[in-house]
Amino acid sequence: MKKLILIIIISLCSCSEIEKAEDLISGLSPRQEYQKDENISDELFQIWKARVDVALENSLKIDLPYVEKGFFKPRNFAIYSYDTYLLPGEVIEIKINTESLSTLIFTTIYKKDNSSGVFEKLKTGAADKKELSFEVYEQGLYKIVIQPEIEANSPFQLEIKKSPSYLFPVINGKNSDIGSYWGDMREGGIRDHKGIDIFANKGTPVLAPTSGKITFSGEKGLGGKQVWLRDSKRKLDLYFAHLDSIIPKLKKVKPGDTLGFVGNTGNAKTTPPHLHFGIYKNRRGAIDPIGFVYQTEPAENAPADLKNLADRIKITKNKAALRNKAALNNSNIVKTGTNGEVLYVQGKTDDWYHVRDSLDRSMYIHESEVTPAL
Numbered sequence: 001m002k003k004l005i006l007i008i009i010i011s012l013c014s015c016s017e018i019e020k021a022e023d024l025i026s027g028l029s030p031r032q033e034y035q036k037d038e039n040i041s042d043e044l045f046q047i048w049k050a051r052v053d054v055a056l057e058n059s060l061k062i063d064l065p066y067v068e069k070g071f072f073k074p075r076n077f078a079i080y081s082y083d084t085y086l087l088p089g090e091v092i093e094i095k096i097n098t099e100s101l102s103t104l105i106f107t108t109i110y111k112k113d114n115s116s117g118v119f120e121k122l123k124t125g126a127a128d129k130k131e132l133s134f135e136v137y138e139q140g141l142y143k144i145v146i147q148p149e150i151e152a153n154s155p156f157q158l159e160i161k162k163s164p165s166y167l168f169p170v171i172n173g174k175n176s177d178i179g180s181y182w183g184d185m186r187e188g189g190i191r192d193h194k195g196i197d198i199f200a201n202k203g204t205p206v207l208a209p210t211s212g213k214i215t216f217s218g219e220k221g222l223g224g225k226q227v228w229l230r231d232s233k234r235k236l237d238l239y240f241a242h243l244d245s246i247i248p249k250l251k252k253v254k255p256g257d258t259l260g261f262v263g264n265t266g267n268a269k270t271t272p273p274h275l276h277f278g279i280y281k282n283r284r285g286a287i288d289p290i291g292f293v294y295q296t297e298p299a300e301n302a303p304a305d306l307k308n309l310a311d312r313i314k315i316t317k318n319k320a321a322l323r324n325k326a327a328l329n330n331s332n333i334v335k336t337g338t339n340g341e342v343l344y345v346q347g348k349t350d351d352w353y354h355v356r357d358s359l360d361r362s363m364y365i366h367e368s369e370v371t372p373a374l
């Protein structure tokens with residue numbers, strides 16, 4: 001049957017499309033497709049592919065945004081893996097720039113399963129595009145694995161950043177206008193805060209953060225004048241409360257449409273005007289909206305200069321800290337290196353080297369503790 005379909009597809013396709021049709025039917029993974037296209041021996045391919053298992057064992061921690069620069073060298077089998085904690089509503093974007101446009105980069109995102117502790121594959125980016133973007137629906141620990149093709153020979157710059165999937169719901173609002181977060185105590189601890197409060201002057205426009213349908217608007221209960229917006233794409237209900245007034249006859253809205261104006265109606269009568277913004281999932285319960293609207297600043301630190309980046313470096317201190325994160329704070333010392341130990345450079349972020357040791361462990365070491373190895 002498969003052969004018959006193949007013959008039919010081939011007879012319908014132009015020559016350049018035949019290969020694609022074959023791959024569609026054979027169900028090759030992107031890596032297997034690459035092996036076939038480049039005629040890579042099974043032996044070499046297996047060595048390269050097994051690197052993914054090493055990457056899944058390693059666990060470097062990063063905060064976003066993250067920038068790293070380095071060189072991809074042919075047959076050095078470098079693989080890059082980073083763990084980061086993500087919240088619902090955040091969109092993670094991974095992009096690798098190389099000098100040679102034809103270089104293939106395989107990028108995959110995994111999520112740690114809370115019960116089994118195993119990282120499960122979620123999405124793989126197109127190797128020729130060298131990028132991957134992923135919207136987070138569940139909070140948890142995510143792992144990004146980046147692997148260049150075997151013969152990759154190019155400088156690279158890796159950027160991983162995140163952005164909120166919604167527009168900020170108050171016009172010209174910013175993170176610092178959020179005065180109260182999810183879980184803050186209310187009424188002396190009787191109940192938690194099931195949303196965030198965004199403070200603004202009375203009358204400031206409240207905007208639809210995404211497209212959707214208005215399912216309720218009017219005045220009732222603790223929320224006072226309120227609007228409910230159904231985001232059917234994500235199966236979420238958005239709640240806008242304490243409005244001073246509501247735009248009449250709202251039905252369908254697009255991102256940025258005005259829903260109403262900031263006020264202090266309902267149980268906010270004695271507090272300064274603010275928008276209470278809540279998100280409810282499948283009508284079951286509230287979830288933390290912060291990841292949907294929090295704006296992440298662009299990368300602060302100028303990334304490393306590539307000109308003087310050595311392939312190998314040597315420890316110059318009697319005891320050098322090799323860490324799981326490129327920072328002195330909130331990082332663990334994975335290993336204490338000794339004077340003269342040689343490390344292989346994978347890249348550099350700010351003033352930290354991303355290295356691997358002779359046991360194939362990925363770690364960071366501060367540039368003040370090493371010197372290029374000859």
Ligand SMILES: [Zn+2]
Binds near residue numbers: 180197
């Ligand atoms: Zn509130």
